[in-house]
Amino acid sequence: MDQNKIPQATAKRLPLYYRFLNNLNQQGKKRVSSKQLSEAVKVDSATIRRDFSYFGALGKKGYGYNVEYLLGFFRSTLDQHEVTEVALIGVGNLGTAFLNYNFLKNNNIRITMAFDADQEKVGKDIGGIPIYHIDELDEKLKDIKVAILTVPATEADTITNKLVEKGISGILNFTPARITVPENIRVHHIDLAVELQALVYFLKHYSLDS
Amino acid sequence: MDQNKIPQATAKRLPLYYRFLNNLNQQGKKRVSSKQLSEAVKVDSATIRRDFSYFGALGKKGYGYNVEYLLGFFRSTLDQHEVTEVALIGVGNLGTAFLNYNFLKNNNIRITMAFDADQEKVGKDIGGIPIYHIDELDEKLKDIKVAILTVPATEADTITNKLVEKGISGILNFTPARITVPENIRVHHIDLAVELQALVYFLKHYSLDS
DNA sequence: GAGAAGTCGTGATATTTTTCACAATTGAGT
DNA sequence: ACTCAATTGTGAAAAATATCACGACTTCTC
Numbered sequence A, B: 001m002d003q004n005k006i007p008q009a010t011a012k013r014l015p016l017y018y019r020f021l022n023n024l025n026q027q028g029k030k031r032v033s034s035k036q037l038s039e040a041v042k043v044d045s046a047t048i049r050r051d052f053s054y055f056g057a058l059g060k061k062g063y064g065y066n067v068e069y070l071l072g073f074f075r076s077t078l079d080q081h082e083v084t085e086v087a088l089i090g091v092g093n094l095g096t097a098f099l100n101y102n103f104l105k106n107n108n109i110r111i112t113m114a115f116d117a118d119q120e121k122v123g124k125d126i127g128g129i130p131i132y133h134i135d136e137l138d139e140k141l142k143d144i145k146v147a148i149l150t151v152p153a154t155e156a157d158t159i160t161n162k163l164v165e166k167g168i169s170g171i172l173n174f175t176p177a178r179i180t181v182p183e184n185i186r187v188h189h190i191d192l193a194v195e196l197q198a199l200v201y202f203l204k205h206y207s208l209d210s
Numbered sequence C: 001g002a003g004a005a006g007t008c009g010t011g012a013t014a015t016t017t018t019t020c021a022c023a024a025t026t027g028a029g030t
Numbered sequence D: 001a002c003t004c005a006a007t008t009g010t011g012a013a014a015a016a017t018a019t020c021a022c023g024a025c026t027t028c029t030c
Helices: A008-026 A034-041 A045-053 A067-077 A093-100 A134-140 A153-165 A192-205 B008-026 B034-041 B045-053 B067-077 B093-100 B134-140 B153-165 B192-205
Strands: A084-089 A109-116 A129-133 A146-149 A170-173 A186-189 B084-089 B109-116 B129-133 B146-149 B170-173 B186-189
Touching: A008 A034, A008 A045, A008 A067, A008 B192, A034 A045, A084 A093, A093 A109, A093 B093, A109 A134, A109 B192, A129 A134, A134 A153, A146 A153, A146 B192, A153 A170, A170 B192, A186 B192, A192 B008, A192 B109, A192 B146, A192 B170, A192 B186, B008 B034, B008 B045, B008 B067, B034 B045, B084 B093, B093 B109, B109 B134, B129 B134, B134 B153, B146 B153, B153 B170
Parallel strands: A084 A109, A084 A146, A109 A129, A146 A170, A170 A186, B084 B109, B084 B146, B109 B129, B146 B170, B170 B186
Antiparallel strands: none
16 A cells, blocks of 8 residues: 555564553653663664664654654554454354453454354354354455454365455464465464474574574 | 574474475375475475475476475474473463364374463363463473463563573463563564554555565 | 476575664763 | 763665576376
8 A cells, every 4th residue: 555665574563563662651651762672572673773764763863762652653553543353263262262362452453253153152252252153254244354264274265265255355364274365365374383393493403593 | 403504484384394295195195396385385386495405305306296205304304203292381261272272183292281370270181281380380390391371471571480490492472572581592472463463554554465 | 219298406686684883863961 | 062872764784585597307198
């Protein structure tokens, strides 16, 4: 859309900055330097300054950044002024964890409905979020553009196709399946087993250095 | 240790390749090309060939890769012949999801114990994994080198320090807190709120291209 | 066994991301 | 008002990662 020049690596760090700034603000802190931020979020201070600089000159030389100003800036950049509604598909263990997870704390993202194939679960609600049957996707999933996918891997493709048909824009996929979607739809994969295996691999092969 | 030359980006993809090769092998497939792999795991075929090439010439020109051979190679590279024991700290919603998650399917990583501060949970077990009180960390956490951290953010630092004292090598941190550890300890962060926010950001600012 | 189609491995190149390092500027202290 | 320590923003360089493109080799078909 507008700011296509912002590197992806930078974009991925924005929510992290936002959260920490929010904390600082709640603590009543007025100013912060890239060095302090760096220690808190574990990102090199030069990288932080570079990230911020894509949005213009947000700080003052010799002073640092004004917390309130920076927070306000990120709030509008990250669209925190409007609520983004998200649907969760698959109310298993992981799905349930999400429904109980309070995304709203610092964050204008809200899971507003969940779907599952299990009639036992349908009709109930978890954390105030209603659970519908997966066959009700068509009627219930109105303008929701983002879905969290926590179904069994075997169901991933079928359900993805349904979501695509319904005009979804983004999927956060916790399934081990690498789902196939049209190229205008964005999928982020979070693969828990892969993450754990990668960590173990790093420990065995890269120990004692970065 | 040995193969410090392997790029981190490559190392992170290895478990993904491994899992897919395992699937192929179970399906009785004998050969696979980088192009087929590419479609399945959504990684450019040239990148896959490059990744493999760090380990030497694993394929045959004009033919592709022998599934069984490649699988065996990755099995030893990823240390799948020996079991890696992992401890889980924090048996909340997310922690419970992990205990029920079957890491063993394609994978020699096993959660062998869990810890929590809640006396209600201590003494029980979930998915066959015993839950100890967090104060028992000292006695119970013998040679375990990897921990999954699923405690509330407020507890993250305290518990991290305990783990560090006990000689942990790696932590998979699901806490929003950016924990501080000595530099010989490796931490991977999986920050669910950040991932979701980043996805939403990409949808709003990068739509209709990469 | 000759030709065609398929595929790897990799040098070269492009792209992305991180880091260095320093001039410019600011605020605080005296 | 002056000095000094702190800090930004950024050009330039470095490092990491991804991709292109092609020679060399393999298998398949006729």
